[in-house]
Each structure stands twice: as structure tokens, then as C-alpha cells.
Amino acid sequence: MTETNMTEKKAPPKTLPLQFPLCIFKxxxxxxxxxxxxMKNGDLTEAELKGKFNLRGVSVTLDPYTGEKTPTSFAMDHFNKKPxxxxxKAEVARVLFDEFRHLSDTFSFSGKYQxxxxxxxTHMQINNGAPFRDLLLDSALKEQILSDKSKKSSLVxxxxxxEKTINWKEGHYSSNDESILSDxxxxSILPRFNRWKDRANGLGITVHAIHATHITIKSLKIDGDMFHATVHYRSQDHFGLDDTDVLxxxxxxxxxxxxWFVLQxxxxxxxxxxxxxMEATLEITGVRPKNAKK
Structure with a gap:
């Protein structure tokens, strides 16, 4: 081997492309x-509910703890000595759930999600803790993500x-740069239903601050100076109350x-x-920045 050949620089190896689908955030x-x-249930006594939480006049119809119906007229009750x-308990639960539904209309009276x-x-009443899924919630999640145009929006x-990190010369997203994306x-700001309109459409009370979210890039296609990506959000909340909610x-x-607290x-x-x-799949596109170095 000649001295010239020995001193020749080898071309740097190409970076390995990141493989998709890939969960980038949990x-x-x-x-x-x-x-x-x-997610607790059936863990508190009547004394605890009345003492620590001061839950006494829970229903206008009956006393849930004793099952005694509330008189419809004070005068009739005052002169009528009948017990x-x-x-x-089954009737107590039925009455409380009916009141629960009726009172919910104060927080859910406007829009397509009401x-x-x-x-x-009703799901809580009849499904014994089974998970809940509804296409309206999927739609609400997608709408919330798309409507957030702020710089801290996760999708933005x-x-x-x-756009900034794709290796445009090699036509892929480098596996070396995975942490840039996840970090x-x-x-970012994750989806949550705390807007003013969520106080009227029911989402502010049913899901509000989402408990857990996973974000996955399902696919990434690069064509010249443009890319197209499919991003999937999987979110989960709890329809339940903890101590701090009612306190x-x-x-x-x-x-x-x-x-709600007494029922649960x-x-x-x-x-x-x-x-x-809740789940939402979104399509995003982007173009190569003019000052891209790679």
C-alpha cells in the first residue's frame, strides 16, 4: 500500500435512520x-364522609345513609307523626344517579360534546368499572390538539x-437525534380540557386534566425537501374523585x-x-429550512 493510500481519509459513515413507529413520549x-x-371506591364510612368531608345534606330527595325520604312539605312532616x-340501597343509588345526571347539565349544556x-x-352506574370509550371523545381530543397553535403545543x-433535525441530505431522521425529539x-403543553368552552360542553368535568398520554410517530416519509408524518396520541383519564377533589x-x-363522591x-x-x-391520529407536513446544514 502506498503512503498516499494510507493517508487518504475515509468517507464518514452515513447515519442510521430512526425506525418507525416509535413512541417518543410517555x-x-x-x-x-x-x-x-x-380510582378508589367503597373505602369510606358514613362517619368519615360526614366528619372529614362534611357530606351530610347530599341529596334533596333522601338521606343516602339511612334511605329515609326527605319530606316534600315541612308542614305536613311537622304534624304527621308517621315514620x-x-x-x-338499590333505590338510594337510583335516586342519586338521577340527581347526578340532572346536576351535570349545569356543566354540560352546549356544543356537540354535551x-x-x-x-x-350511566356507564358508572351499570358497567362496574369497565373502561369507557366513545368516538366523541376521540373527536374532542383531536380537535383540542389541532386548535392549540401556541409555540408550546406538543404537535407544533x-x-x-x-423540520430542523431531519437529515435532508440523506433523506431520513437520524437515530442519533432521537433524544432531541423526545426532550x-x-x-411541551399536552392536551387538556381547561378552556372556557370546556366548562359548558361537559369536557371540563368529564376529562379536564388528562392523567396519562403516549405520543407515537407512526410513520415519517421524506420526499425531497418535504416531509409527511403520522402522529398518534393515546390519552387516558379517570372518571373518579379523590379526597382533594371534594375538599x-x-x-x-x-x-x-x-x-359523585358518596356514590363512589x-x-x-x-x-x-x-x-x-381517547385516541387521535394526526397528519403533519413540513419543509426543509432554507438554512439547513444537512
Whole structure:
């Protein structure tokens, strides 16, 4: 071998492309978290509910703890010495769920998602803790993601990072740059239903702050100076209340949360909370930046 050949520089190896589909983000809160505080049921006594949580006048129709019906007229009750009518636990639950649905209309009275709240209450009543899925929730999640045009939107950040980090010369996203994508998404704002309109469409009370989210890039195609990516969001929330929910000064002023808490947490009823599942698939495109170095 000649000296010239020995000193020749070898061409640097091409970077390996990142393989898709790839999950680029998972929240700290895990999926299927049945051990979460808001997934408890039937764990509190009547004394605890009345003492720590001050849940006494829960229903306008009856006393859930005794089953005694509330008199419709004070005068009639004052002069009528007959014992108060009592109902069994099944009837107590039926009455409370009816009140639950009725009161939910205060938080769910506008827009195409307003039927979700009543559906979820009935699901709690009859499905013994089974997970809940509805196409309307999928639609709501997709709409929320697309409507967030802020710089901290997770989808906006994914689109921006892909544009800046794709190896345009080699026509792929390098496996060496995987952490750039995941680290950027960690700093983003994830989907949640805390907008003003969510206070009227039912989403603010049914899902609100989503418990867990996974984001997966299903595919990435690069064609010249353009890319097309398919991004999948899988989100999950809990239809259940923890102690802090009903002790919160804001929420405790609404009787709906008293009824919900008693239905779920009182040992005498113990209706199971459940997982709420949502998914959304979105298509994004981008172009090679003018100042791209690779």
C-alpha cells in the first residue's frame, strides 16, 4: 500500500435512520393506573364522609345513609307523626344517579360534546368499572390538539423539530437525534380540557386534566425537501374523585361532587370509577429550512 493510500481519509459513515413507529413520549403518570387516588371506591364510612368531608345534606330527595325520604312539605312532616318512608340501597343509588345526571347539565349544556357527561354517569352506574370509550371523545381530543397553535403545543413542537433535525441530505431522521425529539416534547403543553368552552360542553368535568398520554410517530416519509408524518396520541383519564377533589373550596360548593363522591367512596354503595380512553391520529407536513446544514 502506498503512503498516499494510507493517508487518504475515509468517507464518514452515513447515519442510521430512526425506525418507525416509535413512541417518543410517555407521561410520568402511567396508563391503566388503577392504584391512583381517584380510582378508589367503597373505602369510606358514613362517619368519615360526614366528619372529614362534611357530606351530610347530599341529596334533596333522601338521606343516602339511612334511605329515609326527605319530606316534600315541612308542614305536613311537622304534624304527621308517621315514620318517614325508607327505601333500600338499590333505590338510594337510583335516586342519586338521577340527581347526578340532572346536576351535570349545569356543566354540560352546549356544543356537540354535551351528551358525553350523561353517558359517562350511566356507564358508572351499570358497567362496574369497565373502561369507557366513545368516538366523541376521540373527536374532542383531536380537535383540542389541532386548535392549540401556541409555540408550546406538543404537535407544533414535533413539526418544528422534524423540520430542523431531519437529515435532508440523506433523506431520513437520524437515530442519533432521537433524544432531541423526545426532550423537546417533554417541555411541551399536552392536551387538556381547561378552556372556557370546556366548562359548558361537559369536557371540563368529564376529562379536564388528562392523567396519562403516549405520543407515537407512526410513520415519517421524506420526499425531497418535504416531509409527511403520522402522529398518534393515546390519552387516558379517570372518571373518579379523590379526597382533594371534594375538599377543594371551589368544587365542594357544587352538590354534584358530593353525590359523585358518596356514590363512589361510601362503603354502603361503592360504585367503581373507570378509565376513560381517547385516541387521535394526526397528519403533519413540513419543509426543509432554507438554512439547513444537512
Amino acid at each position: 407521561t410520568r403518570n402511567r396508563m391503566d393506573d388503577y392504584g391512583a387516588a381517584d 318517614k318512608e325508607k327505601v333500600n 351528551s358525553i357527561m350523561r353517558k359517562m354517569i 413542537i414535533i413539526q418544528s423539530i422534524l 423537546a416534547v417533554k417541555k 377543594d373550596p371551589f368544587y365542594r360548593q357544587f352538590r354534584i361532587f358530593h353525590i 367512596r361510601w362503603k354502603g354503595l361503592g360504585y367503581k370509577p373507570f378509565l376513560t380512553n
